[in-house]
Amino acid sequence: MTSQPPGEPGTQAIPTCYRHPDREAHVRCQRCERPICPDCMRDASVGFQCPDCVAEGNRTVRQAQAVFGGRAVTTPRVTWALLAVNILAYFVQSVSDQVLRDFAMYPAAVAYGGEWWRLITGAFLHSPLGSGGFALTHILFNMWALYAIGPELERRLGSTRFLALYLLSALGGSVAVYLLSAGFVVGASGAIYGLFGALFVVGRRLGYDVRGVIWLVGINVVITFAVPGISWQGHLGGLVTGAVISAVLVHAPARSRSAVQWAGCAAALLVLVAAVLLLPPFAFNDAAQIPDVFGYRG
Structure with a gap:
């Protein structure tokens, strides 16, 4: 029996999305490095992030406020x-x-x-x-x-x-x-x-x-x-x-x-x-x- 040299097709499993295991994922989240499919890709400043990392980041971002409190108002x-x-x-x-x-x-x-x-x-x-x-x-x-x-x-x-x-x-x-x-x-x-x-x-x-x-x-x-x-x-x-x-x-x-x-x-x-x-x-x-x-x- 002969084994295939590393790097040849078929030697490595194709990664799947951590949220959709039945879908191929060729991109990894820039923050947690988990594989994500196109439906789970969220634009980031560099590359893409997964929905969970985006939600966690939003929780840590301080919301803009009006001068005397409350959320900033763009449309009255x-x-x-x-x-x-x-x-x-x-x-x-x-x-x-x-x-x-x-x-x-x-x-x-x-x-x-x-x-x-x-x-x-x-x-x-x-x-x-x-x-x-x-x-x-x-x-x-x-x-x-x-x-x-x-x-x-x-x-x-x-x-x-x-x-x-x-x-x-x-x-x-x-x-x-x-x-x-x-x-x-x-x-x-x-x-x-x-x-x-x-x-x-x-x-x-x-x-x-x-x-x-x-x-x-x-x-x-x-x-x-x-x-x-x-x-x-x-x-x-x-x-x-x-x-x-x-x-x-x-x-x-x-x-x-x-x-x-x-x-x-x-x-x-x-x-x-x-x-x-x-x-x-x-x-x-x-x-x-x-x-x-x-x-x-x-």
Whole structure:
């Protein structure tokens, strides 16, 4: 019997993929040197790596972060989503008046009907067409403001923190309406004014010239009190809430940033909820004083 010299065909077994034993593998992972088939090959800086090594490497790579925490934002998806929800809600309410009846912010319905959802849903509705005054301008201005300043704030704060800022500002505006107003109110203005306050706080924290923001807020405050039919309560509540929340987000210490930020947001939420549960609406003392809006009297 004669043996074949080393190196001749048939003297060595063809390696197979460690993940697919039935497939030939003529390439080895540059990191662990296990054989991999074409389906398991992942491009690396040099050669290819196997899926397991790629996953392990991703776990050790530090994710890019926004300036004040959270993942870095390249596309402001939360801003676009909020724009879409507001616009969609406007089309829905234009088709059915019942949407306003059931979801507008109406202090009496919250105080005497337990309809707590109105504190948030009212912030996604706007003055309906045909209601006179600045009906169409209402949603156009709010959506323009969200489009103009939302992406910048989302990139600075991170998407999740930006969403928390928006929703808490909207809630802060509604709580102020609940405590200080008797009529029904709709609009994202409380949230938008919260973004105005945040833009000022973030700008100061980063050392920017914020005089333009001061002028922007000042002009809108004048409009709020000069034009009849605008809820100054919602604007004021949103502005104060947005400024407070953003101050917590941007001044949280780096070492325990996330914990402090979310604890601050949770504390603000508890304060707003407690204000509704414990404080009476100051605009009326009992159901008999409630304006007859949509035929609702508690």
